[in-house]
Amino acid sequence: MKRLLSLLTTLALGFALAQGGPPNISPEMRQRFEAYRPVFDLVATLGLMDELDKERGLAFTKAQAQKLLPLLRDLQNRADLKPADASKILTNIEDNILTPAQLKWIDQTILKQREEARQRREQASGQNPQAGQGNFQGPPGGRGGLFQAIAQGKPYNPFKEQPRTADNLKNLIALLSKK
Numbered sequence: 622m623k624r625l626l627s628l629l630t631t632l633a634l635g636f637a638l639a640q641g642g643p644p645n646i647s648p649e650m651r652q653r654f655e656a657y658r659p660v661f662d663l664v665a666t667l668g669l670m671d672e673l674d675k676e677r678g679l680a681f682t683k684a685q686a687q688k689l690l691p692l693l694r695d696l697q698n699r700a701d702l703k704p705a706d707a708s709k710i711l712t713n714i715e716d717n718i719l720t721p722a723q724l725k726w727i728d729q730t731i732l733k734q735r736e737e738a739r740q741r742r743e744q745a746s747g748q749n750p751q752a753g754q755g756n757f758q759g760p761p762g763g764r765g766g767l768f769q770a771i772a773q774g775k776p777y778n779p780f781k782e783q784p785r786t787a788d789n790l791k792n793l794i795a796l797l798s799k800k
Contacts, residue, residue, distance in 0.1 A: 653771050659708035670729050679723050686800035688718045693794050702775030
């Protein structure tokens with residue numbers, strides 16, 4: 622359940638960015654959030670990997686696990702995860718480690734979750750005309766952390782500093798270590 626909440630938080634932020642960013646922020650802040658899209662994409666992708674491994678015919682091979690583990694351990698230990706680094710890591714995972722079938726499943730799952738989140742927001746805004754208005758506080762449990770770091774230009778690594786994301790990464794490392 623924690624994993625789903627973390628993933629939905631990431632997806633909601635990604636959707637907010639796709640819609641022009643969180644409401645009521647300056648263009649400069651919107652640009653900063655947009656620059657962090659690779660970090661959010663990496664969090665979302667890694668957040669689905671343990672579910673991916675349970676899908677029939679999509680489980681990770683020993684070779685894939687051996688390639689992923691050093692990358693994941695590095696993410697676990699970094700003090701800061703820059704968008705450029707997240708982009709390189711994600712590109713490496715997508716181009717050199719995951720199979721086309723695994724990538725397709727991840728993409729379809731992310732799209733499905735974004736659509737479900739969009740429908741929930743539409744339902745909520747239909748029931749509450751004030752929904753989606755006001756100052757952007759970030760997702761539950763995420764206040765201060767990543768959003769404050771982005772706003773202040775401070776180092777931040779969600780895989781180290783966000784408890785749910787850190788736990789998800791730890792669990793993925795444990796899963797792949799058994800391969």
